[in-house]
Amino acid sequence: MAVKVFADNTSNGWTNSGWVVKKGQKIRIIGDGTVSLGKGRSTGPSGSYELTDEAKLLKSVPTGALIAVIGDDNNEFIYIGAERTFTAARDGALFLGVNEGNLDDNSGTFDVKIEIDPA
Numbered sequence: 001m002a003v004k005v006f007a008d009n010t011s012n013g014w015t016n017s018g019w020v021v022k023k024g025q026k027i028r029i030i031g032d033g034t035v036s037l038g039k040g041r042s043t044g045p046s047g048s049y050e051l052t053d054e055a056k057l058l059k060s061v062p063t064g065a066l067i068a069v070i071g072d073d074n075n076e077f078i079y080i081g082a083e084r085t086f087t088a089a090r091d092g093a094l095f096l097g098v099n100e101g102n103l104d105d106n107s108g109t110f111d112v113k114i115e116i117d118p119a
Contacts, residue, residue, distance in 0.1 A: 001114045005066065005096045007035035007106040014069070014095040017114055021070060021088040026117040028085040031066040031110045035098060038105030045110050046081045047099060055101020065099040066110055 005015045021027060031045030041051055047062025056063055061079040068078040071092030078086060080096070096112060 003096065003112045003114060004109040005031070005098070005112050007037070007064075007098045007100075007103065007108050007110070009103045009106075013103045014072075014097045017094040017096055017112075019094045019114060019116060020092065021094050021116060022091050023088055025088045026085065027088055027094070028083075028115040029066075029068065029080045029096070030083045030113045031080060032082070032112075033108070033110045035064065035108035035110060036106060037064050037098075037100055038102070038107075042108075044082065045112075053101050056099045057097075057101075058099050061099055063100055066112070067097055067099045069095050069097070 003017050034042050034044050036042045043064035045066035047065025049062045051063035053063040057077050066080040068080050070090050
């Protein structure tokens with residue numbers, strides 16, 4: 001399935017992938033493209049360690065990186081970057097977003113492919 005992940009405040013900064021995953025399912029996400037983080041800064045889905053942002057959700061991963069979360073009541077954010085395969089730790093809707101604290105001046109989208117093993 002292909003999804004466009006908005007870098008701005010659309011839907012409170014999270015793009016619903018359209019998938020509801022089950023605990024234990026294997027998920028592969030591949031991100032591509034470039035988004036603008038405002039102030040002349042841009043990045044691909046891997047993000048940039050050179051851009052500082054104390055307000056980003058995942059402090060230890062690059063600013064502007066593609067991230068995910070399972071469920072709308074969960075703060076266990078998952079670093080995706082350009083590509084990642086992981087196992088769902090819980091049931092819930094799969095949301096994708098950008099690891100940055102201020103989404104107000106962002107623009108663009110990441111093109112994301114999602115593969116979920118139904119087993």
